[in-house]
Amino acid sequence: MKKSLLHVNDMLFCSLTKEEAQKNSKKIERLGFDRRNDFLIDGEFAGIAVRIELFNTPYDSPKGRRRKVALSIVDMTEREEIVQKQITVNFRKGSCNGTSYQAFMHEEIGFRSGHTYKLVVKDLALSTNISWKNLHIFGQKELGHPTKWYDIDFGGIVPECINNIYRSVLPDYGHYVNVRFHFAQNFGENLPEILPELEMRIHYPGAKEPLVYFNEPRCVDLESNLYIVNEEFIPVKEEPGAYYVELLCMQYPIAGFVFRADGPEVAGDWFDEGILPMLEYTPENADRRFNRLIYKNSRFEVEDKGGKEAHGKDKESDSLKTDEDFEKALDAFIQTEEFKFGDEKKTDVDKASDDVKESDNGGDQHQERPLLVGLDRLTGLKSVKEKLSVYEKIVVFNRLRLEKGLPANSLPLHSMFLGSPGTGKTTVAKMIGVMLRRAGILSKGHVVVRERATLLGQNYNSESEKTLDAIEKAKGGILLIDEAYQLYQPGDPKDPGKFVIETLLTALSDETERDWMLVLAGYPDEMKRMFEMNPGFKSRIPDSNIYRFDDFTEDELMEIAENYLSKYQFTLTPEAHSALSLRLRSDYSQRERNFGNARHVINMIQTEIIPAMAVRVAAMETATRISLCEILAEDIPTPAFHKSTWRQQIGFAG
Numbered sequence: 001m002k003k004s005l006l007h008v009n010d011m012l013f014c015s016l017t018k019e020e021a022q023k024n025s026k027k028i029e030r031l032g033f034d035r036r037n038d039f040l041i042d043g044e045f046a047g048i049a050v051r052i053e054l055f056n057t058p059y060d061s062p063k064g065r066r067r068k069v070a071l072s073i074v075d076m077t078e079r080e081e082i083v084q085k086q087i088t089v090n091f092r093k094g095s096c097n098g099t100s101y102q103a104f105m106h107e108e109i110g111f112r113s114g115h116t117y118k119l120v121v122k123d124l125a126l127s128t129n130i131s132w133k134n135l136h137i138f139g140q141k142e143l144g145h146p147t148k149w150y151d152i153d154f155g156g157i158v159p160e161c162i163n164n165i166y167r168s169v170l171p172d173y174g175h176y177v178n179v180r181f182h183f184a185q186n187f188g189e190n191l192p193e194i195l196p197e198l199e200m201r202i203h204y205p206g207a208k209e210p211l212v213y214f215n216e217p218r219c220v221d222l223e224s225n226l227y228i229v230n231e232e233f234i235p236v237k238e239e240p241g242a243y244y245v246e247l248l249c250m251q252y253p254i255a256g257f258v259f260r261a262d263g264p265e266v267a268g269d270w271f272d273e274g275i276l277p278m279l280e281y282t283p284e285n286a287d288r289r290f291n292r293l294i295y296k297n298s299r300f301e302v303e304d305k306g307g308k309e310a311h312g313k314d315k316e317s318d319s320l321k322t323d324e325d326f327e328k329a330l331d332a333f334i335q336t337e338e339f340k341f342g343d344e345k346k347t348d349v350d351k352a353s354d355d356v357k358e359s360d361n362g363g364d365q366h367q368e369r370p371l372l373v374g375l376d377r378l379t380g381l382k383s384v385k386e387k388l389s390v391y392e393k394i395v396v397f398n399r400l401r402l403e404k405g406l407p408a409n410s411l412p413l414h415s416m417f418l419g420s421p422g423t424g425k426t427t428v429a430k431m432i433g434v435m436l437r438r439a440g441i442l443s444k445g446h447v448v449v450r451e452r453a454t455l456l457g458q459n460y461n462s463e464s465e466k467t468l469d470a471i472e473k474a475k476g477g478i479l480l481i482d483e484a485y486q487l488y489q490p491g492d493p494k495d496p497g498k499f500v501i502e503t504l505l506t507a508l509s510d511e512t513e514r515d516w517m518l519v520l521a522g523y524p525d526e527m528k529r530m531f532e533m534n535p536g537f538k539s540r541i542p543d544s545n546i547y548r549f550d551d552f553t554e555d556e557l558m559e560i561a562e563n564y565l566s567k568y569q570f571t572l573t574p575e576a577h578s579a580l581s582l583r584l585r586s587d588y589s590q591r592e593r594n595f596g597n598a599r600h601v602i603n604m605i606q607t608e609i610i611p612a613m614a615v616r617v618a619a620m621e622t623a624t625r626i627s628l629c630e631i632l633a634e635d636i637p638t639p640a641f642h643k644s645t646w647r648q649q650i651g652f653a654g
Contacts, residue, residue, distance in 0.1 A: 006067055006123045008131035009053040009097070015039050015251075016103060021046040028101045035214055037133070038197045040250040041113055042140040047105035050119060054098045056091050065091040070122040073104055076134070077115040083108060086124065113139025114192055138196050138250070146250040148186055148453055149196060150217075150227075154269040155181040155245070155257045158230075167274075167294065168259055168266040176232045179245050181255060182269075184225040185217070186453050198229050199248040205241035205283040235261035242286035246277060253277035258290040266294060384428060384547050391432075391544075395439045411441065414508060414541050416531065417480075417521040419549025422599030425521050426480065428547070433478045436517070443515055444476030452486040455500045467503040471516065480519040485526035490533065505536035524548070552597050557584045560601045565631070570610075572631050579636035580609075586639030608637045 012033035020031065033051045056065060072084040089098040111117070114137070121131040143149065156165040158178040169177065179202060185195060195217045201210040215229040229247070240262040247255040256277040257270040274293050278285060398411060413436070417425040429447050437445030450470045470479055481487075487497035508518065520527065520537070531537055552560065558581055565572065572580060587600065612635040617623050 005057040006069070006125075006130055007055045007057070008121050009055050011053075011119070011121075011131065011133050012051040013037075013039075013135070014049050015045065016047045016049050016105075017044040018046040019044075021103070021105065028103055029099075034212060036197065036199065037214065038136045038138060038250070039111070040138055040140055040146060041106070041111060045106055045111075047103055047107075047109070048111075048135065049101065049103045052089075052100050052102070052121065054089055054100070056096045056098065064093040064095075067091065067098070068124040069100070070124055071102055072120040072122065073109055074118045074120060075112075075115055076118050077112075082110070082117075111137045113137055113142045116194070136194050136196070138192065143187065143190055143192070146196070146252045147254050149249055150183045150198070150254060151186050151453060152181060152183045152247070152255040152275055154271040155179075155247075155255065155275055156269040157259050157261075164267055165269045166259070166265065166267050167257075167270055168264055168290075169261055170263045170265045171235075171237075171261065174234070176234045177261065178230050179233050180228055180230045181247050182220075182226065182228050183217075183255075185227060195227075196249060199251070200229060200231050201246045201248065202231075202233055203244040203246065203281045203286070204236060205286075206236070210246075210281075241283055242290040244278060244281050244286040244289075246281070258286045258293075260290060264294075384424075384549060387544070387547055388428070388432070392435060395435065395441065399439050412540075412542050412545055413441070413514070413517040415517070415519050415545040415547060416527060416537075416541050417519055417547050417549060418524040418527055419521075420523065420551055420595060420597060422595075422597030423549035423551065424598065425482075425519075425549055428549075429478055429480050429519055432517075437477075442476055442478075442517065446474075446477035447480055448474040448477065449480045449482060451482045452497060452500075455481070455487070456496050464499050464503040467500050468507075471504075471507050474516050475513075476515050478517045478519055480521060483522045484520040485522045485530045488530035488533065490529075501534060505534070505540075508536065508540045551591070551595065554581075554585050554588045557588060557597070557601055560598050561605065564602060564605060569629055570631055571629050573633065575633035576631045576636055579633040583636055583639050604637065609635050612637070 013036055014031045014033045015036075016031075028049050029051070031049055033049070039045070039048055050071070052069075052071075054067070054069070056067060067089050068086060069089055070084055070086050073082045074080070075082055083104070085102060087100050087102060089100045091098045109117075117135045117137065119133050119135060120129055122128065123130050138146075140146070154165075156167055157169065158165050158180055159169055159172065160175045160177065165180065179200065181198075181200075185191065197214050197216050200213045200215055202213075203210040211233070213231045215231060217227040217229055220226045220228055235243070240260075242258045242260050244258050245256060246253055254277065255275050257275050259270075270293075278289065394411060398409065401407065415432075417428070419425060426447065426449065433442065433445035433447050435445075436442040448470060455466050455470065473479075487500050489495035489497055504518065507513065518540075520530075520541070531541075561580060561584065562572075583604075584601070587595075609631060613631055616632070616635065617627050620627060
């Protein structure tokens with residue numbers, strides 16, 4: 001009997017988390033497979049699962065057929081075979097197609113960061129290799145978090161046969177547009193031989209699932225550290241509206257922009273807030289974002305013939321790709337509906353009118369409307385509230401003296417925020433900005449967020465240019481430098497962070513420029529070391545302006561969760577309330593240095609509790625309003641236990 005030939009139609013992969021590996025050991029086919037080639041070793045990485053689709057050429061057996069296949073993992077970096085597994089693939093009667101699933105666990109393979117592995121598929125009947133695919137492994141421990149690997153500069157669409165980049169184009173159906181991102185890589189000396197691939201998802205109205213592409217970054221100019229990813233895409237005529245393009249690295253969103261392919265024609269690229277990833281895509285959100293940025297935001301001006309773009313100066317905030325989605329969520333749950341930063345949504349005319357009213361009413365106006373709105377509604381932050389309460393009274397006192405024609409003492413602005421991630425540092429900075437604007441101390445009160453990666457220049461010793469640019473953008477408001485201690489590297493005299501510090505100290509020494517405020521934020525111990533070794537900071541940031549953001553307690557974490565769920569009209573059954581309290585208590589007791597605090601709570605709700613509830617409710621024959629709102633105990637993830645329970649204590653008393 002003539003042997004049939006075996007072919008591999010497709011190979012799809014997915015990264016296994018420890019929880020997925022435990023829950024889906026016998027249900028691996030339910031995992032989300034795709035065409036990714038790169039994988040991240042982090043604290044949750046448990047291995048790689050593969051789905052192989054095979055085709056048995058037409059020599060079918062009337063009773064079906066079984067074929068034996070060997071799957072081998074070869075470490076191409078070390079040139080050695082790590083493991084080989086033999087599997088049997090069943091082909092049903094009358095079918096030439098068969099599918100097999102297999103998991104390669106991290107504990108058995110020992111995947112290593114920086115190594116390339118090859119998955120080889122071998123037909124055992126013919127002793128022939130019939131397919132293979134390379135897999136690249138990257139380690140978070142060695143390279144840092146994937147959201148920091150690439151610094152997105154701008155993005156947009158480039159129509160077919162046109163070299164200019166656009167935000168929106170007129171209809172030209174049947175022709176493709178190039179969806180493109182421009183960026184720099186931030187690996188520095190840790191630059192891997194193969195850059196991690198980027199995932200591009202194109203969402204458009206009427207589609208249940210986005211189009212997904214995996215792209216290797218293409219270097220355009222090595223000297224300038226300029227890279228692009230590009231994908232050809234044909235707009236859908238039957239589905240007009242705003243498209244949303246999302247860029248991800250290792251499944252973490254790092255950038256995104258909206259565009260229209262049905263007009264108006266708007267030349268220019270998306271940058272700054274126009275390139276930030278959306279918290280959640282819906283056609284309505286995409287349309288709303290497009291209309292806001294194109295028509296309502298002074299930073300963008302539409303010219304019908306695709307002319308010049310105008311960059312306005314009155315932008316409210318410029319947070320430049322630094323966890324903006326989380327900060328929006330943090331603002332949403334840590335405040336109640338009554339706290340909207342006072343009159344932030346009013347027009348310039350309204351604000352000017354308010355300023356006149358405050359002057360007319362003399363010193364009584366501050367009693368009717370406090371400068372620092374919503375402080376009491378923030379969860380936790382006891383020591384911060386105490387200091388800010390005193391700070392507000394000093395601001396009011398100085399304003400009253402000025403209104404009566406008396407001289408006022410100069411108020412020290414520059415501050416230091418000490419605390420772990422997710423403790424509300426950016427939210428408090430926004431509140432202070434609004435307070436100081438109302439008091440007339442700052443002209444705008446907006447917040448510009450920067451960090452080491454966004455302050456280092458492309459060329460050595462060019463950091464001062466980016467730092468001066470950040471200060472210029474923060475004029476009238478606050479420049480918040482997150483994880484500022486990373487700028488201070490005492491063990492490396494050539495570290496470019498020193499130029500950022502020198503530029504900041506020079507700017508702080510200029511007494512003529514008082515219409516801005518510097519906030520240095522980060523972990524207490526590291527910030528203390530930087531503070532002690534830089535007398536310039538110590539002389540400009542008094543002890544009264546050092547704020548300590550303690551970790552939220554177990555009860556405060558529960559309060560944050562309850563506030564967030566209540567805002568979005570979810571309720572907890574008594575059993576669910578107990579289960580969530582138990583989970584948060586466990587997480588708090590095992591918290592480590594990088595514990596996310598409020599960020600941790602929101603991520604759990606968004607990525608674990610709500611999805612579990614959605615799966616449960618979707619399986620019901622009929623969904624009632626109660627079932628759509630009520631969270632059960634089974635929706636709450638069980639407590640997770642970690643090997644290390646070490647936690648650095650917060651402590652740097654100013």
